[in-house]
Amino acid sequence: xxxxTKPAKPVKEDPIAPTKIRKNPTPRYSPNIVxxxxxxxxxxxxxxxxxxxxxDEGMIPGSLPxxxxxxxxxxxxxxxxxxxxxxxxxxxxxxxxxxxxxxxxEPEAVFRQLKLRFDSIGGSNPADEGIVVIKYYGARWQFIVxxxxxxxxxxxxxxxxxxx
Numbered sequence: 001x002x003x004x005t006k007p008a009k010p011v012k013e014d015p016i017a018p019t020k021i022r023k024n025p026t027p028r029y030s031p032n033i034v035x036x037x038x039x040x041x042x043x044x045x046x047x048x049x050x051x052x053x054x055x056d057e058g059m060i061p062g063s064l065p066x067x068x069x070x071x072x073x074x075x076x077x078x079x080x081x082x083x084x085x086x087x088x089x090x091x092x093x094x095x096x097x098x099x100x101x102x103x104x105x106e107p108e109a110v111f112r113q114l115k116l117r118f119d120s121i122g123g124s125n126p127a128d129e130g131i132v133v134i135k136y137y138g139a140r141w142q143f144i145v146x147x148x149x150x151x152x153x154x155x156x157x158x159x160x161x162x163x164x
Contacts (some may be wrong), residue, residue, distance in 0.1 A: 078130035079117055079156075081110070082164065083147050085138025093143035098134075107146040114154035130158035137164075 080098035086105070094103040095110045104110055118129070133147045144161065151159050 078132050078158070078160075079114070080132050080134060081114075081147055081151070082134045082136060083139045083143050084136040085140070085143075087138065093139050093146075095143075095147060107150050110147060111150040111154055114151055114156065118155045129156065130160065131156045132160050132162055134162045134164040 082096050082098060084094045084096075086092045086094050092105055094105060095107070096103040097113065104113070114131070131151045133144060133151070135141075135144050148159055148161075
C-alpha cells in the first residue's frame, strides 16, 4: 500500500529580504535652498534698482531761422464760431459769433458772414488767420462739419475745434 505521507516542512520566511538589505548606506545631504534663493533675489533687486535702463539725454543740433526784417506782424485773434443745438429738435443748429447776439440757422448765412470777415482782414496773408469752432451741448456733429465746410469755403485754413 502506500506509505503514509510526511507533513511538509514549513518554509521559513526571512523577515529581511536580500534586496532590501543595504550595505554601508551613504547619507544623502542636500544644500538648503532657501538662503540661496534669498541671496539670489537680493542680488536681482539690487541690479534692477541700481541699473540704468534708458539712454542719457542728448542734444540735437539745430538752428533758428533768421529774424524777419521789419517789425513783427501781429495777427488778429481767431474768429470764434459757436454752434448750439436749437433745443426743439435735433434737425437744426444755431450758429453765432462770439460776442454777438444774433444767431444764424442756415450754413449759407454762416458762409456769408465768414467771407465778409475774411475779406475785411486783408493784410499780407489772410489765410494765416484762424477760426475756432466751439461745439456746445445739443449740437450734432453734422452741424460742426457744416461749420467747418463753410469756414474752409470762405478761405480760412487754420480751423480748430473746441468743446464748449
